[in-house]
Amino acid sequence: MSKQGSRDSVVRFVPQSLRSWRSSGILLPFSLLFVVLSFSSGAFLNPTNLLNILDQQSAFLIIAAAGTLVLVTGGIDLSVGATYALASCVSAQYAEKHSILASVILGIVLGLVVGIINGIIVAYLKINPLIATLAMSFVIGGLGSKFTKGNLIVLTDKPEYGKIAQTVWLGVNTSIWIMAVIVVLLGILLTRTVIGRYMIAAGGNAQAARLAGIQVNRVRIIAFALSGAAAAVAGIIDASRVLSASAALGSTLAFTVLAGIVVGGTSIAGGDGSVWLTVLGVLFIALIGNGFDLLGIDPLYQQITLGLILLVAVGMDAYGRSHQR
Amino acid sequence: MKSAPHRNLDSDTYEISLVGISKSFGGVAALSDIALKIRAGEIHSLVGENGAGKSTLGKIISGITTPDSGTLSLGGQEMSFGSPRDALAHGIVTIAQELAIVPALTVAENVLLGDEPRARGFIKRRELRRRFDELAKKVGFEFSSDTIAGTLSIADQQKVEILRALSRNASVIIMDEPTAALSRIESHALHEVIRSLAAEGKTVILISHFLSEVLSLSDTITVLRDGQLIKTMAASEVTEDGLIELMLGRTLGALYPAKTHPKFNSPSVMFVNNLSAPGVSNAWLSLRAGEILGIAGLVGSGRSELARAIFQDSPAFSGSITVNGAVLAGKSPRVALQKQVVMIPESRKDSGLLLGRSIQENITLSSLEKMSKWGWILRSQESKITKQALELVKVKSAGAKQKVSALSGGNQQKVLFARMLLNSPRVLIADEPTRGVDVGSKRAIYDLLTDLAKDGLGIIVISSDLEEVLGLAHRVVVMRQGRIVTELTGRAMNEQAVLEAAFAEQI
Numbered sequence: 167m168s169k170q171g172s173r174d175s176v177v178r179f180v181p182q183s184l185r186s187w188r189s190s191g192i193l194l195p196f197s198l199l200f201v202v203l204s205f206s207s208g209a210f211l212n213p214t215n216l217l218n219i220l221d222q223q224s225a226f227l228i229i230a231a232a233g234t235l236v237l238v239t240g241g242i243d244l245s246v247g248a249t250y251a252l253a254s255c256v257s258a259q260y261a262e263k264h265s266i267l268a269s270v271i272l273g274i275v276l277g278l279v280v281g282i283i284n285g286i287i288v289a290y291l292k293i294n295p296l297i298a299t300l301a302m303s304f305v306i307g308g309l310g311s312k313f314t315k316g317n318l319i320v321l322t323d324k325p326e327y328g329k330i331a332q333t334v335w336l337g338v339n340t341s342i343w344i345m346a347v348i349v350v351l352l353g354i355l356l357t358r359t360v361i362g363r364y365m366i367a368a369g370g371n372a373q374a375a376r377l378a379g380i381q382v383n384r385v386r387i388i389a390f391a392l393s394g395a396a397a398a399v400a401g402i403i404d405a406s407r408v409l410s411a412s413a414a415l416g417s418t419l420a421f422t423v424l425a426g427i428v429v430g431g432t433s434i435a436g437g438d439g440s441v442w443l444t445v446l447g448v449l450f451i452a453l454i455g456n457g458f459d460l461l462g463i464d465p466l467y468q469q470i471t472l473g474l475i476l477l478v479a480v481g482m483d484a485y486g487r488s489h490q491r
Numbered sequence: 492m493k494s495a496p497h498r499n500l501d502s503d504t505y506e507i508s509l510v511g512i513s514k515s516f517g518g519v520a521a522l523s524d525i526a527l528k529i530r531a532g533e534i535h536s537l538v539g540e541n542g543a544g545k546s547t548l549g550k551i552i553s554g555i556t557t558p559d560s561g562t563l564s565l566g567g568q569e570m571s572f573g574s575p576r577d578a579l580a581h582g583i584v585t586i587a588q589e590l591a592i593v594p595a596l597t598v599a600e601n602v603l604l605g606d607e608p609r610a611r612g613f614i615k616r617r618e619l620r621r622r623f624d625e626l627a628k629k630v631g632f633e634f635s636s637d638t639i640a641g642t643l644s645i646a647d648q649q650k651v652e653i654l655r656a657l658s659r660n661a662s663v664i665i666m667d668e669p670t671a672a673l674s675r676i677e678s679h680a681l682h683e684v685i686r687s688l689a690a691e692g693k694t695v696i697l698i699s700h701f702l703s704e705v706l707s708l709s710d711t712i713t714v715l716r717d718g719q720l721i722k723t724m725a726a727s728e729v730t731e732d733g734l735i736e737l738m739l740g741r742t743l744g745a746l747y748p749a750k751t752h753p754k755f756n757s758p759s760v761m762f763v764n765n766l767s768a769p770g771v772s773n774a775w776l777s778l779r780a781g782e783i784l785g786i787a788g789l790v791g792s793g794r795s796e797l798a799r800a801i802f803q804d805s806p807a808f809s810g811s812i813t814v815n816g817a818v819l820a821g822k823s824p825r826v827a828l829q830k831q832v833v834m835i836p837e838s839r840k841d842s843g844l845l846l847g848r849s850i851q852e853n854i855t856l857s858s859l860e861k862m863s864k865w866g867w868i869l870r871s872q873e874s875k876i877t878k879q880a881l882e883l884v885k886v887k888s889a890g891a892k893q894k895v896s897a898l899s900g901g902n903q904q905k906v907l908f909a910r911m912l913l914n915s916p917r918v919l920i921a922d923e924p925t926r927g928v929d930v931g932s933k934r935a936i937y938d939l940l941t942d943l944a945k946d947g948l949g950i951i952v953i954s955s956d957l958e959e960v961l962g963l964a965h966r967v968v969v970m971r972q973g974r975i976v977t978e979l980t981g982r983a984m985n986e987q988a989v990l991e992a993a994f995a996e997q998i
Binding site for chain 1: 802804823824825828829834836841842843844845846847848852856857859860863866867868870910914
């Protein structure tokens with residue numbers, strides 16, 4: 167018992183969400199990788215490079231933060247890639263003739279609608295979320311291709327659209343600012359609000375949540391709605407970053423995002439997770455990519471490394487759960 | 492009840508002999524210096540409170556856990572089991588609380604799983620069936636070999652496990668709480684099976700909470716307390732009270748608190764009028780403030796179904812429920828909670844607790860709206876309310892931030908009481924409030940229920956433990972096949988009358 171006490175006093179300075187080794191698992195490898203890269207590549211530890219990584223990853227981080235909530239509620243959203251592409255195309259196209267604000271709102275509303283539909287299918291029609299959102303991703307992907315007729319939408323006539331993500335404020339792009347605000351809000355939503363607590367309950371033990379008076383279906387729909395909206399925001403940010411949009415983008419995005427969430431340590435079984443660890447997970451994968459580029463390693467090994475890391479992460483999750491009781 | 496044909500146990504043929512067995516988990520001693528001899532062909536029970544070490548002892552004998560020190564001998568020969576497989580090879584089989592049945596396979600396939608007669612990779616189905624029938628006949632189980640195992644009752648699934656054990660030529664069978672999930676009839680049937688196993692010369696090691704079961708079945712009883720062996724004795728030498736005293740190390744006093752009857756003018760808080768719902772037909776019920784109403788009946792008689800219908804967890808087909816004069820009708824428990832009707836569900840692990848979360852999160856789950864503003868949880872208010880609730884139900888814990896899974900069964904149950912009491916209930920339904928709770932903590936839950944009734948709550952207690960229903964309730968209704976068949980009060984409220992009503996037409 168005394169051993170427990172001394173350990174507690176050491177970890178008192180560590181945030182609550184990091185106290186178990188399972189949930190803090192990613193912090194150590196992340197720090198290690200960061201240090202190794204700083205020493206092995208002169209170009210790595212450099213504000214331009216780091217901000218560049220954040221800029222490139224802002225879309226992924228936004229989607230992954232909302233995706234964490236979906237996983238916590240016991241769901242999974244594979245339609246985010248298609249939603250991301252559709253929202254970016256529709257918003258960009260609309261922006262050619264209308265105001266930026268209107269086109270942004272249109273894109274977000276579109277994502278929200280897709281998310282709510284996902285939620286309703288999963289919660290009320292009781293269709294497995296994996297299959298439901300996979301099916302939806304085909305439907306939305308098809309709509310996107312139909313909408314753009316397979317063409318790339320280029321916004322050279324409307325450079326103002328680029329201001330959404332490319333405005334520099336305090337030396338940092340708005341893409342990063344927007345991402346930071348959304349990630350913090352979603353993180354707070356999960357840990358400090360009633361709805362966040364309900365998400366954890368719904369994913370941890372849906373029957374218990376229902377008997378405690380929680381409207382589990384409503385909670386699930388909210389999580390999916392946030393995921394859809396986040397995908398749309400991410401799509402708009404990326405369209406603004408490169409001033410173009412294509413329905414063909416985003417086909418593997420859902421899996422990359424999912425990998426980031428799981429590597430971060432959020433359980434695929436639901437009922438547990440952390441937005442802030444998801445951020446580390448996504449950035450961990452990004453750092454591997456960046457490091458491999460800087461060190462001139464064949465990108466082929468990137469994928470293999472990512473796959474292996476993912477297996478380790480899921481293995482640790484399973485191990486942690488089977489040894490919990 | 493003592494009808495077990497006691498066998499001749501004078502012989503010195505010890506099947507299993509343990510000397511100086513100790514085991515600790517993370518610095519906490521689970522077993523210390525256990526010396527135990529188990530005779531061949533006897534039914535030997537291990538009893539003790541939760542955490543006394545009886546399951547750990549069973550696991551050491553069956554090779555699931557290896558002891559830190561001490562020796563285990565089998566038929567005079569020293570053994571060291573590295574895994575359950577080693578123990579199995581020496582004829583020791585465990586039938587655990589959680590059954591290991593493959594639901595989609597037939598009974599015969601389950602029994603001979605991993606040991607199927609085969610030729611060139613194909614299973615010889617006819618041979619499989621023949622071997623199964625032979626085995627089942629020998630033990631006297633009536634099974635069709637082609638029944639899908641998943642469709643069987645839990646008692647029958649247990650028989651499948653027993654057959655599986657026998658098919659491996661088991662000589663020692665360890666049963667951990669075999670009747671915990673069984674109805675009275677099913678338990679009786681299993682008791683017969685256990686007796687016939689012993690009569691055939693098999694050694695049965697029984698781990699059970701039910702002392703009456705232990706006393707009527709066992710030849711020898713060993714009592715454990717805090718990891719120490721307190722006493723091993725012949726079952727004929729001891730009574731239930733004596734066992735409890737040994738288990739607790741003190742006398743329990745009366746098991747049930749004194750009944751305080753509700754005042755003659757205390758108002759009714761709930762009426763159930765001609766309610767029909769899944770598993771319930773035409774139920775009439777009334778409940779007064781300060782009253783504890785017991786619902787008795789067999790498992791599957793509609794007790795839990797009635798509770799769920801009142802709690803709005805299943806839809807009513809017809810009839811109505813009124814609480815304090817207002818109609819209670821809705822599509823989810825949320826509506827019942829708003830009308831101050833609360834329920835502690837039958838299975839706290841499956842439908843009560845968030846096992847991975849803290850005590851605090853579990854307690855405040857259904858009343859978060861009261862301690863939040865604009866959806867934002869007011870943390871100081873949450874911990875204050877949690878603290879008050881914990882004091883009210885007297886949970887022993889290392890703090891409200893501790894994971895609820897670290898608590899004992901009794902304390903977990905109290906956490907659920909705390910959660911529901913925060914909804915300021917008028918009516919409380921407790922379905923199997925002491926299932927899996929050790930003897931010492933049971934009294935604490937009975938006290939809690941009695942105190943709540945004194946405070947003016949209307950309480951419904953559902954339990955398979957008939958003594959519990961009779962010991963707590965002011966009035967008992969008995970259910971059979973979805974109907975309330977009788978209501979008993981005063982002197983008419985006794986075991987005989989309840990059993991007659993519960994079993995009528997079936998025997």
